[in-house]
Amino acid sequence: MTDSASPNRKIHVPILTRVEGEGALNIVLGRESIERVELNIYEPPRFFEAFLQGRNHNEVADITARICGICPIAYQMTAIQAIESAWGICIPEPIYRLRRLMYFAEWIESHGLHIHLLHAPDFFGCASGLELAKKDPVSVQRGLKLKKIGNQVLELLGGRAIHPISLAVGGFFRLPRREELLQLVPHFEWGLQASIDMVRWIGGFEFPEFDSPTVYVALQNPKEYAIMNGAIASSDGATVDVGKYEQCFYEEHVEHSTALHAHRVGNPLPYQVGPMARVHLSYDQLSSTVRSLAEEIGWQLPSFNPYHSIIARGLELVQAFEEGLSILKSFDSKVEARVAYETAEASGCAATEAPRGLIYHRYDLDQSGHVCRAKIVPPTSQNQRQIERDLVQILPSMLAETDESIARRCETLIRNYDPCISCATHFLKVRRTKGVES
């Protein structure tokens, strides 16, 4: 580390904290300019797409769940929906609703953890969730309780909270009994009020003033707040069917990252997926409770301030509890757990909204239902370029600061995206280098 008086500086954050997985940040600063900013994802590539080749379609959900311990449902659900798409399988509405509840549970667990233990400490000047717990134990306990509710749902619907096992092509291997679901109602009633209180708490935070214009990309569905079904929309007006994802988006390997970088075809600028994108593109599909809450705390859209992502996550938590409560109360347990289907040589794709953003899967299947080829695009690989762009834009305002201060503020900026490095390597440590490398 050097200080702000040094003419040329390299800043290296070797291990990014409060992010999932392992990554680093390398910054090279000239005398008055930003020479290089690299989000260095060094977790080894995990080759899941290759592991899937030759596997029976019934194994795909179990294998893809292992990509991430935080968002296994996103991987499982996207995989299963892609296979169902290949074979034209239509699932009954009650099964769709139950799957949506399961996906909400993952949002509750992931958003609850990120908001309270990983992101909120930054707004209190705390180095960790532990420090925040000393300042504001009530809020941290609320976060832990919210997260626990998410895991309770996953245990019930998925058989277990880690790498759930109940999702199946055609539906579920096992459906919960109606009374089991109703037992969760009091927890969701508490969670709904607690998440509303949480958004009001977040509304009192002091947000850094920083705008980083971007193109938001997310699923959009006029019938509901899109999670598992819809077209891929972008804030610049383009909308494409999920089936055309690979014609409109591509990935490339960059030297400094083991995670691929995603691009839009014909557009050199980065784009952003995740809660900010979803809220912007589907604001009208949020419940009146959520929209009123956004107005109450004075959040105005559009917002290109990445620090506002904690607001978006908070609002989505309210949406998850409110809609989840409705699903719990109305589930029709008389529905068959799975619909019958036949395997065939076919290809299918699907996109859903993981907690961190759009996730895309495609599978080419043979006649017997085995995987010939698989393609998986996680959210973090899509956000990496936007994160680097944010850093390039904010760094000029930090040049007079010490290396330690720059490193801390850059990590804070990165946490806005809740990056999941383990998923992306299917992500951070900062290296600030003194002098421009020749």
Next chain:
Amino acid sequence: MQRVIVGVGSPHGFDDVGWTVVDRLKMRRRDDTKYLKVANPVDVLDYLGECDELILIDAVYDLTAKAIQCWIWPNRMIEDGAYGGSHGFGVVQMLELASELQLLPKTVKMVGIGVQQGSISETWKRNQATEIEAILEEVEAFYA
């Protein structure tokens, strides 16, 4: 007394040692002990309200002098242990947070099983089938 034994880890490589030991303990014991597996240490917090005694079993980096080390929290040895964890939130951070929030049960015990440079101890690798029995005996003696 409700005892909760939690294996911390994942299904991947050496990181599965905590889960493997808990699975085997579950097969051997017939009391009302609750056996759990978690991938992220923070998830242990979900179960603290349900127990009087918490026993954590996890892989520990560079614990080379002995395949197994057992500690009672709070203990400096635990704090110095090289425990991994998602989000920079490992077992130690979880225990510190639980302590701060007064969520910890009266007794917290930690079993660290040594792994080296991305692989389980040489002994474990050579003969897991027999080594696991020795580990189970030692772990059970620790909390018996």
